[in-house]
Amino acid sequence: MNPAEQTLTATDRKIQVRDITKHYEVGGKRFEALGGVSLDVAENEFVTVVGPSGCGKSTLMNILGGLDEPTSGSAVVDGKEVRGPSPERGIIFQQYALFPWLTVRQNVEFGLKTARVPADERRRTAQHFIEMVGLADFADSLPKTLSGGMKQRCAIARAYAMNPSILLMDEPFGALDALSRVRMQEHLLETWEQDRRTIVFITHDVDEAAFLANRVVVMAARPGRIHRIIDVDLPYPRTEDVRLSPEFTAIRNDIWTSVYHQ
Amino acid sequence: MSADPQAAVVSTAGTAPPEGGPTAAVTSTKRRAPSLLVLNIATIFLGLGLWWLISLTGLQIPSPVEVLLAGIDLAASGILLTDIVASLTRVLTGFLLGTALAIPVGFLMGWYGWARGLLEPWVQFFRTVPPLAIIPLAIVLMGIGEQPKIFVIFLAAFLSCVISTFQGVVQVDRTLINAARVLGAKDGTIFARVVVPASTPFILVGMRVGLGSAWATVVAAELIAAQQGLGYRMQQAQIYYDLPTIFVGILVIGLFGLVMDRVLLAIESKLTVWQERR
Numbered sequence: 001m002n003p004a005e006q007t008l009t010a011t012d013r014k015i016q017v018r019d020i021t022k023h024y025e026v027g028g029k030r031f032e033a034l035g036g037v038s039l040d041v042a043e044n045e046f047v048t049v050v051g052p053s054g055c056g057k058s059t060l061m062n063i064l065g066g067l068d069e070p071t072s073g074s075a076v077v078d079g080k081e082v083r084g085p086s087p088e089r090g091i092i093f094q095q096y097a098l099f100p101w102l103t104v105r106q107n108v109e110f111g112l113k114t115a116r117v118p119a120d121e122r123r124r125t126a127q128h129f130i131e132m133v134g135l136a137d138f139a140d141s142l143p144k145t146l147s148g149g150m151k152q153r154c155a156i157a158r159a160y161a162m163n164p165s166i167l168l169m170d171e172p173f174g175a176l177d178a179l180s181r182v183r184m185q186e187h188l189l190e191t192w193e194q195d196r197r198t199i200v201f202i203t204h205d206v207d208e209a210a211f212l213a214n215r216v217v218v219m220a221a222r223p224g225r226i227h228r229i230i231d232v233d234l235p236y237p238r239t240e241d242v243r244l245s246p247e248f249t250a251i252r253n254d255i256w257t258s259v260y261h262q
Numbered sequence: 263m264s265a266d267p268q269a270a271v272v273s274t275a276g277t278a279p280p281e282g283g284p285t286a287a288v289t290s291t292k293r294r295a296p297s298l299l300v301l302n303i304a305t306i307f308l309g310l311g312l313w314w315l316i317s318l319t320g321l322q323i324p325s326p327v328e329v330l331l332a333g334i335d336l337a338a339s340g341i342l343l344t345d346i347v348a349s350l351t352r353v354l355t356g357f358l359l360g361t362a363l364a365i366p367v368g369f370l371m372g373w374y375g376w377a378r379g380l381l382e383p384w385v386q387f388f389r390t391v392p393p394l395a396i397i398p399l400a401i402v403l404m405g406i407g408e409q410p411k412i413f414v415i416f417l418a419a420f421l422s423c424v425i426s427t428f429q430g431v432v433q434v435d436r437t438l439i440n441a442a443r444v445l446g447a448k449d450g451t452i453f454a455r456v457v458v459p460a461s462t463p464f465i466l467v468g469m470r471v472g473l474g475s476a477w478a479t480v481v482a483a484e485l486i487a488a489q490q491g492l493g494y495r496m497q498q499a500q501i502y503y504d505l506p507t508i509f510v511g512i513l514v515i516g517l518f519g520l521v522m523d524r525v526l527l528a529i530e531s532k533l534t535v536w537q538e539r540r
């Protein structure tokens with residue numbers, strides 16, 4: 001652990017990953033998907049995680065989200081060990097995971113309904129987040145009529161509607177074309193700059209990792225572990241100027257080297 | 263989202279594919295729809311014409327007109343209506359009982375490992391026994407009243423429907439269930455608001471297959487033991503060499519089967535508009 005992190009007080013540490021391992025039995029043989037991962041994420045931080053395919057990024061995310069259990073070690077959020085999923089930790093999946101039989105509005109209202117939020121308040125909250133992601137004109141459309149980017153925006157609105165204190169995003173823009181991807185990145189940053197909600201964002205796109213984050217966690221495979229943590233000391237808002245600056249390029253190249261020449 | 267329910271059901275149940283293809287083509291390429299309808303109508307007339315020609319060759323086949331007259335006769339005497347009511351009552355009773363049991367059992371099998379372990383072997387076994395092969399046993403055990411017929415129809419509908427309901431529950435996307443869990447849903451909510459809607463297309467396909475087997479089974483059941491019904495009427499006609507009546511029976515059975523299937527198909531496309539069709 002580096003000295004800078006040790007100065008964090010307990011309350012600053014939103015997420016503490018303590019020496020997590022995860023083993024799978026594959027054909028009678030033990031496979032080490034995660035072999036001892038420790039990581040602290042501070043409140044208000046935007047952390048991205050990059051690494052080669054199969055290094056355990058999704059496994060780590062599922063453990064943080066409470067959808068999966070570690071073999072050993074623990075994930076602690078707000079001082080409490082993670083046991084099962086919670087609306088406090090919103091997850092955005094790569095495959096959108098919208099309920100195809102529900103309209104955009106009904107999707108966004110799903111969690112509110114589960115929480116028994118009264119109908120009028122539910123509707124207001126949903127409307128707010130639908131507008132935030134720019135889907136107001138499609139509020140009553142079914143997911144099948146939306147483009148990939150629109151689907152993902154709906155999923156983001158659905159997660160925000162629960163007012164989670166953490167957002168966990170597993171390659172949320174992975175299925176989008178380059179242009180939509182950049183738009184979504186900018187949009188996500190805009191929202192984050194306003195609310196500074198803690199975000200852990202998985203990607204295998206080095207540019208995306210560098211552009212979004214305060215810190216980039218580079219993972220390595222076999223066993224899945226943290227290879228390096230790279231600070232991104234670039235100012236927000238991250239405009240196009242930032243993206244084109246030599247400082248950005250230097251950081252990006254640094255990450256690239258860590259990911260592809262481990 | 264994934265598997266095409268029809269393909270999945272067909273591959274596991276080994277039954278003929280329910281006709282879903284043509285409708286999909288009609289809705290996706292609107293411009294071809296009218297010409298398809300024209301072709302459909304044309305082929306009906308062509309078929310009737312062909313039938314009429316064959317009836318002229320002295321092959322003992324009654325002409326369409328003779329069949330029509332026989333039909334009018336049967337209708338006028340009230341026999342046709344009695345038969346239709348008798349057969350339909352059996353089919354609908356058996357079908358409704360069968361699907362009413364199949365849907366919860368299918369859900370149970372898909373949702374709980376223990377239910378699957380206990381029930382699947384039996385379902386799979388009885389699926390390989392044609393329901394008609396149960397008729398002799400049912401008659402011995404239940405006599406020749408309505409019970410054995412309805413039981414056999416019930417069994418046919420149940421077995422067709424239970425498998426596809428089960429398939430439907432099993433194929434529900436894990437990610438959707440996880441998404442619901444993250445949004446605070448517990449088991450009951452997940453079941454009612456994710457599993458049930460997600461498996462609806464499969465259940466409806468199962469119901470259509472079930473109705474098909476129920477309809478197929480009723481006729482056979484009546485051929486063996488009945489005092490009325492379309493199958494019984496055809497059996498009687500066979501004894502008296504009454505070909506027009508046999509034809510009336512075949513036509514009525516076909517038409518009713520078609521109409522019932524179309525009704526379910528219409529319900530199905532209403533309830534599954536949300537599906538992405540490829």
Ligand SMILES: Nc1ncnc2c1ncn2[C@@H]1O[C@H](COP(=O)(O)OP(=O)(O)OP(=O)(O)O)[C@@H](O)[C@H]1O
Pocket residue numbers: 024025026031033051052053054055056057058059060204224
């Ligand atoms: N349920 C499972 N059973 C067995 N092995 C698994 C299971 N889930 C994941 N794994 C293995 O664990 C390793 C890590 O998987 P994970 O999905 O976390 O990788 P990832 O870093 O997210 O990869 P990608 O970038 O391709 O999404 C992989 O080698 C995978 O094969």
Ligand SMILES: [Mg+2]
Pocket residue numbers: 057058059170
């Ligand atoms: Mg992954």
